[in-house]
Amino acid sequence: MAWVYILKCSDGAFYVGSTKYLEDRVDQHNSGFGASFTKKRRPVTLVFAQEYDNVGEAWQMERRLHGWSREKKQALIDGRFELLPELSRRGRRRDLSGASGGEGAAR
Template identity: 45%
Template sequence: MSEEPGAHVYMLLCADGSYYVGSARLGLERRLSEHNHGTYGGYTTKRRPVELVWSQHFLDITDAVAVERQIKGWSRAKKEALIKGDYGEIQVLAKRRT
């Protein structure tokens, strides 16, 4: 089975209620499993189990990395609007920041 080209940007809800944003180049299900097994250590290791709450696929890896970095800088409220698919709320929240 060949891997899908490009990469996924994803957001996880951690057991402590925090969000983690990352990208997966070798398959989203594989990466989720790695987080839940603590394969590489890091932020999610002590916050397991994690649950996938949002993801988007990008054919161009550079686009995925740019979106990942952008979302990592967002407020919790903006991340939650993205999870809900409330793009109007994302725009409102973006305008509040000055």
């Protein structure tokens, strides 16, 4: 089993990751042994986690989430799944128009 997770950092930024040991990984982030992104933004709070059958599936979902807008990640966290298709279409329209599409991968 493996997990994909989203942390909310003390500055409000989101961090997306994947791991086999969810509780240990969140503890690492809060102890300063996690990613350098979260080290400067402690404490972090686990706001979303989803379990997968294997590490490969979790990693693929992590990569997908890195490309999502903050608004789309927030809809996922809030359980507002009905908003996800529309938020996906908005992102594609922005990309097609040549406008800048979003924020950093970890946000």
